[in-house]
Structures are given as C-alpha cells and as structure tokens.
Amino acid sequence: GQQVQQSPASLVLQEGENAELQCNFSSTATQLQWFYQSPGGSLVSLLSNPSGTKHTGRLTSTTVTKERRSSLHISSSQTTDSGTYLCAIGANSGTYQRFGTGTKLQVVP
C-alpha cells in the first residue's frame, strides 16, 4: 500500500529561524494536504497542494508530483508553531487515506 514518510522526525529551532519539512510518498497521489496537530491532539488543515507551489502566510509548500515529494517551508518560526506537522495523501476519491509519520517541531524563544 501507499507509504508516506516524513523527515525530519523532529526539529528544534530558535524563534525566527526557518523550517523545511519533507514528505515522500510511494505511489501516485492526486490529493496532498499538510496538517498541523497541536500538542493537545487536534488537527488543522494548513495547505492543500497536490502539485506546484502554494503560499499562505508564513507557509510555502512545493509538491513535485512526478518525484512523489512535497515540502513545507515555515518562515520566521514562532513558539506557537510548535507541534506536529503531518502530510496526508489521497488518490482520486478525495479522501486522505494515508498520513505520514509527522515532524515534531519545537520552537524555543
């Protein structure tokens, strides 16, 4: 089945530094979404980006579909960015069927 690998597994940054998170997947994905999972567990959709480059606020995602990879760039990190970032993929149906292992980000003052 489809596998979704994320790297790094964890990352510690000083406030103000930039973060680059990676997502690699094993087979074709027509949907790709980045989520933020708070330390308390709740999830928030950040960016839907099945191909190309998208921006929202301090977030930029670039997905190269034929290479089966996506990145999430967080600029000028803040302590409130701390949490786990999940990449999820789906094929055709619109359902995100596979989630990655996540990158746990800690931003320290």
Added chain:
Amino acid sequence: GPKVLQIPSHQIIDMGQMVTLNCDPVSNHLYFYWYKQILGQQMEFLVNFYNGKVMEKSKLFKDQFSVERPDGSYFTLKIQPTALEDSAVYFCASSFGSNSDYTFGSGTRLLVI
C-alpha cells in the same frame, strides 16, 4: 471558524461492551470521516460517509464498526463489541466537498479495559 464537536472527549469502557462516539460536523458539510490514532502512531483512515452511505472504508474498519447519521443529527461511530486494540483517539472530520479542506474535531480518547 466553524468547528466539529466530538462527544465525549474521553470514554473508558469494558472490553466486549458497545460504545458510540458522536460527532457534530460543520453544519453545511456533506462529507464525513472517521480516523483512528493510537498513541504515538500515525493517523489512520477508517471510513468516509456521504449521502447516507459509506463511500470508502479501510481494512481497519472491522465488522464490529458501523457508522450512521440519522436525519442529519450526530454522525456516529459505533463499536460493538469493543476489543482492547480499539483503544485509541478517534477523530471525526467533515468537508463540504470531496476535495475541500477538512475540519477536524478534537478527538475522543477511547480506552478499552
């Protein structure tokens, strides 16, 4: 913004008993989902539901699981009977369209003892 509410937030139940997890989705959303996350592990898709029917389900959606949304009320996940391996956080999500952004609930932490 609009929220998905999950009730209860925590549930402890004896193995073999039935449990119903309730989800109040965003009011104009049409697609509903359940996901399972065991502590420290990946989020896993269980099922999606549209127009009163299960559209897709994963291998994790065992025969003991069922979903329904009677008359536009709560979208429920019922497990009958429960097993120890059902202990996990269950997340409900909803979306307006099949390719729209999801709104997730805060999860129900289920412990089967």
